[in-house]
Amino acid sequence: MKILIATYWHLPHVGGVSTYVTILAKCLEQSGHEVDILAQHPDMTHYYFLNNSLTFKKSSLIRQAEPIVLSHYEESPAMLTPWMFRRECEKYAFQLACLQTRLDHYDVIHTQDIYSTLVLSRVKPANIPLVATIHGCLATEWVENNEARYLSMIEREYLALEEYFGCMSPDSLILPSRWLVDRLSSFHISHANTHIIPYGIDQHAFQRSQPARLKINVTSREPQPIIIACPARLVAIKGQTYLLEAMALLVRKRKGVVCWLIGDGLMKEDLEKQIHQLGIHEHVKLLGKRSDVPELLASADIVVLPSLQDNLPFSIIEAQSAGKPVVASRVGGIAEMIEDGNNGFFVSPRNAQELYEKLLLLVEDGALRERLSNAAKAFAHKVWNDQVMTERTFQVYQEAIGNQKAMEWKEDFVNRLTVRFWELFDTERELPVPSVTAVKGNVVVQTDPLRGVPGAHVHLIDMSGVVLCSAQTNHNGHFWFPDVQPGNYALVCSAANLGSRTVKTAVSAEEPISVEIVLPGKP
Known part of the structure; x- marks a missing residue:
């Protein structure tokens, strides 16, 4: 069987999704199956296949995605805030990358997050089953981290719909715990083909x-x-x-x-x-x-x-x-x-x-x-047995392939958001416009004196881990992100031969935020 494992998240990384994908792919390949892995690169500048040289540059995909997103929402009264717009552009950029792959070459597609699941449900061939393993509930993490206080009502509805569409759009849904089944039910998620399959590792090798x-x-x-x-x-x-x-x-x-x-x-x-x-x-x-x-x-x-x-x-x-x-x-x-x-x-x-x-x-x-x-x-x-985990996952693949009447997902995200907008708001009154500011700064290398780093990649990432903006520093090491809403963000910076650095920044006022990022490497 030829299997595509896909995720919006960058791989490899230190975390559960990366560990799960590594273990599952290894076990499937040991059983004689062919596995490709599509993910975001750790430098977050492109999507790529981990086992071959095929890459998709994100900057060009984002430029193509922006007018597509605007056209999809132009008939909707639901106002796209800058934060929502940038998240939609990220999803559509990943969708454009997926459209450039030969999805019809696979027997099954196995996604690892709500974003890649929704994207691939839109673009995959109708005869190729989509299986999704969802590893957590991102919408509730905003609440647990006390970040939901920065979101407007429509933005909270947007998060809830992301969770709903990401879990309901695959043909089969795998969840690792009973708790996650219960947690997702609060978003009205009840997939007919849900399978609870706990994680596992190679006990003997460990x-x-x-x-x-x-x-x-x-x-x-x-x-x-x-x-x-x-x-x-x-x-x-x-x-x-x-x-x-x-x-x-x-x-x-x-x-x-x-x-x-x-x-x-x-x-x-x-x-x-x-x-x-x-x-x-x-x-x-x-x-x-x-x-x-x-x-x-x-x-x-x-x-x-x-x-x-x-x-x-x-x-x-x-x-x-x-x-x-x-x-x-x-x-x-x-x-x-x-x-x-x-x-x-x-x-x-x-x-x-x-x-x-x-x-x-x-x-x-x-x-x-x-x-x-x-x-x-x-x-x-x-x-915690990796072989049991893999065997049960493969059974889900076989069931999805053998299901001649695979579930066809027909709901449209924009239409559903529009319906929720009409339910929530009295459109006769003027809707509040979110406050925004700029995040600007310098990337320097730790020398004496500090020296600006040109051409460094800088990414602004929200609490979910979604990349909102990306830029390269100018010849003086400066970068600038406009229209950033209040909240806590990560600035991830990397430069060739100089290492990488992640810093936290809090945006709370309409005054521009200035950040200095010091890279550890040597010039």
Whole structure:
């Protein structure tokens, strides 16, 4: 069977979608199937196939997409805000890239997010089934991250419709957890061909990759400190701020404890400041992005994940496979992953005191840690199996191919948004126009003195991870993004031979925002 795995997100990256795609593609290929992967490139300047040289430059696709989006919405009274317009252009640019591929060469298309799913449902040949695995609920993450406060009513409806269309447009829908089924139902999502297929990893390979103990430098007054590992992106929804508060309480009681924050992200500088303010720099280490996470988990004594919302995090799967007790928030799909008191502990989200108490219990009781560790490893071997995940996914492919009356998705996104607009607004009154400002800045390289970097790529990314604007710096290293609405954004910058940098910027006023991005590389 020839399979296309497609996603709007960039691959490879550190995160669950990338891990899932890598595992699934490997297992399918080992079973004799041919797999192509279409994704956004990590530099976010083009879409590409990971296993061949075919690429699609985004800047030209965006220019083509802009008039298409405007024409689709010109008959609709639903006003496109700048934020909505840019998101629509991103989707249509990806759609134009998909139209340049030979989709009819595949037996099945398997998408990994709501954006690629909706796009490919529009352009795929009618006889090629579309299967989608949705890994989370983006619309509710806006609420959990307190970012929805920046959105107007029509923008919130727009987010909800993105979720609805992305989940209802495929022929078959795969969800990794029962929690996600329930969460999506709040958006009236109830797909007739829904399959719950949990994630899995290669348990035997995972065990073989782990040494008994790594020699990693840690700062502690004791020769054998208890190591607490938190493998997660440094973003607000992962809850590391509450972990640091818990660590501040813990080290007052037990000095021989070190916490590793494994990962990178927008919250790095905020967390560094919090570590300094709490006076726990000797006990908390930011390890950044790592390629040796299994080895780091093998070296840890406890794994913690204080998420505010999560689906079925691979970090817990890997921790249990390594035989580590996990302390995690009872949120989302995590509630389906831990047997409280048997192979780990639950805590309430945003509760540093409760997190401290559970960590202290494990730190002080070695016998308890060992009992929970053994139970965690047994649970992982039983539940988190990559072969079972792949076999069940392949069965969904076969069912979708064999369904002679595949579901035909006929609803139109613009029409549905227009209907919601009429339901929500009295059009006799003037609609509010969102305030906008400009985000401008410089990209410099860390020399003495700082020197501007021409030709650097800069991307403005919203809370969902959608690229809203892209630019290249001029000869002085300057960039400029107009018409940016209030909210929190990421500025991602990269330049050849100079590395990359991601910085967080908050837009809250009509005055232009100025940002300096310092790249770490050498000229």
